[in-house]
Amino acid sequence: MPLPKGACRHHSRQERFMARVLAAVLAGGLCTVVPALPAFAQDTETTESQAPALLIADNVFVDGEDTLVATGNVEALQGDYRLTATKITYDRVGNLLTIDGPIRVEDPENGVLILADQAEVDQGFMNGLIRGARMVIDQQLQLAAVEARRVDGRYTQLSRVSVSSCQVCGANEVPLWQIRASRVIHDQQERQLYLDDAQVRLLDVPVFWLPRLRLPDPTLDRARGFLFPTFTSSTLLGFGVKVPYFIPIGDSQDVTLAPHLTTKSKSLEARYRRAFRYGKLTMTGAISGDDFRDDGLRGYLFAEGTFRLPRNYTLKFTTQSVSDPAYLNDYNITSADRLVNTLEVGRVARDRRISFGLESYYTLRDYEENATQPGVIATFHTDRRFLWDRVPGEFRLAAEATGLQRDSTLDVDGPDADAEVDGRDSWRLSVEGSWQNRWTFGPGLRLGAAGNLFLDHYVTDQDAAVPNQISRATPGAAVELRWPLMRVEADGARSLLEPVAQIGWVGGSRGLNANEESTRVEFDEANLLSLSRYPAADRREHGTTYAAGLRWLHEARAGWTAALTLGRIWQDDIDPAFSRSSGLDSLESDWLIAGRFTNPMGMTLAARGLLDEQNRFTKAEARAGWSNARMDLGASYVLLTIDPDEGRNRATSEWTFDSRYEVTRNWETTTEIRYDLVDRRLDRVGLGLQYRNECIQVGLGATRTFASSTNLEPSTDIDLTVALSGFGVDGSAKEYRRTCR
Structure with a gap:
């Protein structure tokens, strides 16, 4: 037993033995005062085989034959456990420890601290009485x-x-x-x-x-019981309260039930989660009864999961169902106006890829009929690349199959708002073989060449204007030239300027097959140098096209970066399948302009648009943001011009603002504003206020949704949540603890 410098070291043999016994008793006690471990064994050899114990005191003496007393700055240690007191008396006959305070017992492993004035405990701290106790x-x-x-x-x-x-x-x-x-x-x-x-x-x-x-x-992460309630107020549902109840089921699954009672409805919301060794599953749903609709019981069920299969395959699925089209909007669950069920199995390797998928859509729009919507869509895709030492370049082989089925049996366009044939079913099989290679010559010029052969077979049923079967073989070729120019400045900044140009040719002419998958065309940086800007193979560009662009990138030593891309396409013939807002509906396409900027201060800017001959944007989007430790500011802009070919009879132009600002260490505000520039009115406004300290969290949120073409009823929703911190289900709030002066 080590002693402090200057303490008496001339103890008798009995005192030394008793001190060892006391250290062993304290060691057993420190192991059991917080964690429940086996009681201390009287055998000294067994104790010494455990973690070594250490007793330090100013004075240690034996009172009689069976009582040992340690006084003055008494400290007992074993591993990370620590006990401090002013005096410890050990009665070996009664196996009783009397500890005089102030007493402090620390258990860093379990995060427990005990403070007390006086304690009387038995051997191993298994039982006893502690006076003036405080537990942290x-x-x-x-x-x-x-x-x-x-x-x-x-x-x-x-x-x-x-x-x-x-x-x-x-x-x-x-x-x-x-x-x-x-x-x-x-x-x-x-x-x-x-x-x-x-x-x-x-x-x-x-x-x-x-x-x-x-x-x-606070040390328990998953505890059965009620979570903190949320008070709600809605112009549609009235005033209410939601009280979740959490039920853990073992270590890998749990259920959360949340009764939501309002003045106009009664709901039971539920969430089920389960983690498997090779995947995870999440299910959410609700059942509701209300007095503002005569639909009886209403509800929804969503599920999603991801699983790893043998041979590195991955399975993903989502399923969505709802009792009626208005339920999700009435109960503010999601703003989606179409439900989708998907199943996908796929694998990606270094030189090959394969995937199989099923999709099913259910529309909630009142101007669409589910019988005329694609009910089931099946897709299969695989591609592989080949590299041979004796053959230059890279060979690729890809195959794709899709199938689409509608419930309607009409072979013409019916009275609904959909411009497609009501009952058309179609299948497509496409095989593509390609070869490509690149060379470097002269002053850093990069020359690329590619050759393609497309084999397509289309089958169409229940469409009076389209042949039942069409088979086509379409060749294609492209030559591109790049000249990447890089400059490194004296301060370490780097700049890249790269002009690019391409000549592409696709043989044949447009077939009579229906356009099912390529009704929306996006012209952007990714397909500037491409043989076709269509998203799928049921439409292909034909003839000769010329593309040119310029790419610039700068990385400054100060940490900011900037990039800009310009591009344009020239066509020999106008392709009538390109819509007005695609930017490709004339011999000379709109100018593609895209840029981005970032700096170390947290500012980001990204924008993309198509500029026509009248210097007007036909399609544009932009996003600006500024983030730091206390603030997140964001603004987005979207512009879509009128385009009947894409089912858009009115232009879309709107701003969206969102922000988070930490006013003080404890107060935080959030905002969300969406403004419709076409109608010149607010579409949605959301405000949030949160207060949080080491022991409480209060959140207040208010959202006002105004009437629009898709939301006929304006609504206001208010949520209030009060949570007491310091319990396992609520998480830690130690970073908000105040400091006493």
Whole structure:
């Protein structure tokens, strides 16, 4: 037993033996005072085989033959455990430890700190009485009691207790909230707190009382019980409250049930999650009954999952269903106006890719009929590349098959708003073989060449204007030239300027097959140098096209980067399948302009648009943002011109603003604003305010959605959430703890 410098070292043999026994007893006690471990064995050899214990004191002496006393700065250590006191008396006959305080027991591994004035405990700290006890769990939850009893090395029973996670600085200051209880039992094995006669107080004012209350301690991540409620107010649903109840099922799955009662409806929301060894599954849903619609019980069910299959395959699926088209909007679940069910199995390797998918759509739009929408879509895609040492270039072989089925049996366009033939079913099989290679010559010029052969077979049913079967073989070739010019400046900044040009040719002419997959065309940087700008193979560009562009990139030593891309396409003949807003409906395409900018201060800017001959944008989008530790600001802009070919009879032009600002360390605000420039009115406004400190989190949110062509009823929704921090289900709030002066 080491002693401090200057302490008496002339102990008798009996004192040395008793000191070893006391150190062993304290070692066993430190192992069981917080974690429930086996009690200390009397055998000294068994104790010494465990982690070594250390007892330090100013004075150690034997009182009689069976009592050992350690006084003056007593400190007992074993591993990370530490006990400090002013005096420890050990009675070997009664196996009783009397500890005089102030007492401090630290258990860093389990995040528990115990402070006390005086304690009487048996060997191993399995049972005993602690007076003036204060327990701090995970540096968050504080339990102050008149006395505490230790029972069976597992339970700590506290009497006349105050429970809070609020910081109290002054002698007369009261916590923001506290729970007063006549008795609290802490089960350290289950990590639960059981409170009797619990009284919840705000600023020391009683607000409500519960005869029994169970709460998880802060070290428990998944605890069965009620979560903090959310108070809601809606112009459609009225005033209500939502009280979630969390049910863990083992270590890998759980269920959350959330009754939502309002003045006009009653709902039960549910979420099920399960983690598998090779995947995960999440299901959400709700059942509701209300008095503003005569549809009886209403509800929805969504599910999604991802699983790893043998041979590196991955399975992904989503499923969505709803009782009626208005339910999701009425209960503010999602703004989606179409539901989708998907199933995809695929694998990606270094030189090959394969995927198979099924999709099913269900429309919620009142001007669309589900019988005329693509009910089931099946897709299959595979491609592989080949590299041979004796043959230059790279060969690729790809195959794709798609099938689409509608419930309608009409072979012409019906009275609905859809311009497609109501009952058309179609299938397509496409095979593509290609070769490409690149060379470098002269002053860094890069020359590329590619050759393609497309084989397509189309089958169409229930369309009076389209042949039943069409087979086509289409050749294609392209030559491109790049000249990347790089400059490195004296300060380390780098700039890249790369002009590009391409001549492409695709043989044949447009077939009579229906356009099912290429009704929306996006002309952007990704397909500037491409033989076809159509998204799928049921449409191909034919004839000769010329493309030219310029790419510029700069990386400054100060950390900011900027990039700009310009491009344009020239065609021998106008392709009538290109819509007005595609930017490709004339011999000379619109100018493609795209740029981005970032800097170390957190500012980002990205924009893309198509500029026509009259210097007007036919399609544009932009996003600007600024982020730092206290603030996130964002603004987005979208412009889509009128285009009947894409089902857009009115232009779309709107701004969206969103922000998060940390006003102080504890206060935070959020905003969301969407403004329709065409109608010159607000479309949606959302405001949020959150206060958070070490012991409470209050969130208030308000959203106003105005009437529009897709939302006929304006609505206002208000949510209020109050959560007490310091419990396992609510997470840590230690970073918000105040410092007392």
